[in-house]
Amino acid sequence: MLKLGFIGAGTVGTALSVRLSDKGYPVVAVSSRGRNSAKNLAQTITGCCAVNNNQEVADAAELIFITTPDDIIASVASKIQWHAEQSVVHCSGALSADILESAKKLGAQVGAFHPLQTFASIKQAVENVPGSTFALEAEEPLLNTLKEMAIALDGHWIELTAGDKVVYHAAAVIACNYMVTLVKLATDLWQTFAIPSHQATQAMLPLLQGTINNIGTIGIPQCLTGPIARGDTGTIKKHLDVLQRVAPTVLSTYQELGRQTIPIALAKGRINQQKAEELEAILKEVV
Numbered sequence: 001m002l003k004l005g006f007i008g009a010g011t012v013g014t015a016l017s018v019r020l021s022d023k024g025y026p027v028v029a030v031s032s033r034g035r036n037s038a039k040n041l042a043q044t045i046t047g048c049c050a051v052n053n054n055q056e057v058a059d060a061a062e063l064i065f066i067t068t069p070d071d072i073i074a075s076v077a078s079k080i081q082w083h084a085e086q087s088v089v090h091c092s093g094a095l096s097a098d099i100l101e102s103a104k105k106l107g108a109q110v111g112a113f114h115p116l117q118t119f120a121s122i123k124q125a126v127e128n129v130p131g132s133t134f135a136l137e138a139e140e141p142l143l144n145t146l147k148e149m150a151i152a153l154d155g156h157w158i159e160l161t162a163g164d165k166v167v168y169h170a171a172a173v174i175a176c177n178y179m180v181t182l183v184k185l186a187t188d189l190w191q192t193f194a195i196p197s198h199q200a201t202q203a204m205l206p207l208l209q210g211t212i213n214n215i216g217t218i219g220i221p222q223c224l225t226g227p228i229a230r231g232d233t234g235t236i237k238k239h240l241d242v243l244q245r246v247a248p249t250v251l252s253t254y255q256e257l258g259r260q261t262i263p264i265a266l267a268k269g270r271i272n273q274q275k276a277e278e279l280e281a282i283l284k285e286v287v
Contacts, residue, residue, distance in 0.1 A: 002087075002145065005029040005061030007054045007076060009037040012091050012115070013067030015125035021045045023152040029060040033068075055080055063145070065113070066090045066100075074099040082108040087142045089113045094169035096162035097137045111138025112165070113146050115155075118176050130154040135168055137161065183208065185250055192246045221267040228261045228279060231271040236282055258283045 004025050006013045009032035018041075021027045027048045032038040038050035051057055058064055058080045066073050070092045077100050082088060084107030088100050093114040100110035117132040119125035134150040134157045136143060143159070150157035160168055183204065190200035214223035227235040236258065243251045262279050265271050271279070 001025050002062040003028045003060065005057035005064045006067055007031050007057050007064060008067035009041040010067060011119040011122050011125040013065065014041050014122050015119060015129050016065060016067065016091070016115070017041060018044060018126050019129045019153055020149065029057045031057045058082060058086070061086070063087045063089065070095055078102040082106040084108065087111065089146070091115070093135065093172055094166055096165045098162055109139065109142040111142050111146060112136065113149070116172060133158060135160050137165070185253065189247055221264045224261070224264050224268050228258055229265045229268060229270050231275040231279065233278055233282055236279065255283045
């Protein structure tokens with residue numbers, strides 16, 4: 001197997017290096033802006049050394065992952081002397097492999113390997129990698145190597161072009177980051193009847209987990225429930241009225257989410273076009 005190196009020992013770099021090492025890939029070198037981070041990671045992987053600078057990683061490995069923050073990937077790559085016998089991959093979801101042009105000009109193969117996963121902490125990141133989908137961008141033979149890595153990690157892969165990356169990443173933000181925001185808005189509403197946020201969150205977790213389970217097993221649109229799925233205009237009006245009184249800053253978000261939900265309800269078949277238009281009119285009203 002190719003000798004791997006990692007530039008960056010944060011959550012993504014740690015998760016990928018640990019899991020790939022577990023699958024038999026030799027991770028031989030790691031560097032990081034924080035020397036202690038590199039040392040801590042190297043100590044968890046047999047045969048891995050924490051080196052003093054990024055060039056040492058490139059000199060030791062055949063496939064190098066740049067797992068730094070997005071804003072410095074291009075700069076990091078531009079300061080290394082690459083050569084034709086190696087490959088360089090970044091793990092940004094939004095950026096294309098084009099930002100590794102400096103490495104490509106020196107003969108290295110370049111690509112992107114983005115785990116479609118949420119990494120809130122190092123421990124959780126390592127646990128979450130298996131089963132993830134990986135967004136790949138590369139030319140052959142590197143592309144096939146990255147596919148094999150995704151499969152080795154018990155995951156799946158999709159192939160993207162440079163022009164796909166920003167839309168792909170925006171979709172991930174909506175599904176992951178903004179779900180956190182929606183839960184925060186919901187739990188804040190519970191405080192209007194004196195239930196603290198942490199208790200509200202715990203109460204909603206089974207609901208959230210049930211929803212995710214339904215999406216996975218029943219699928220969209222059939223998993224949609226609630227007043228819009230039923231065409232319950234009376235309940236929607238009550239929601240709008242109460243939000244105007246107790247949480248007016250949430251009102252426009254509720255209305256827009258409701259409008260976006262109407263086509264899903266139509267696709268499910270529980271409401272007809274007339275009911276959809278009625279719901280649309282109610283949700284457009286300025287309360």
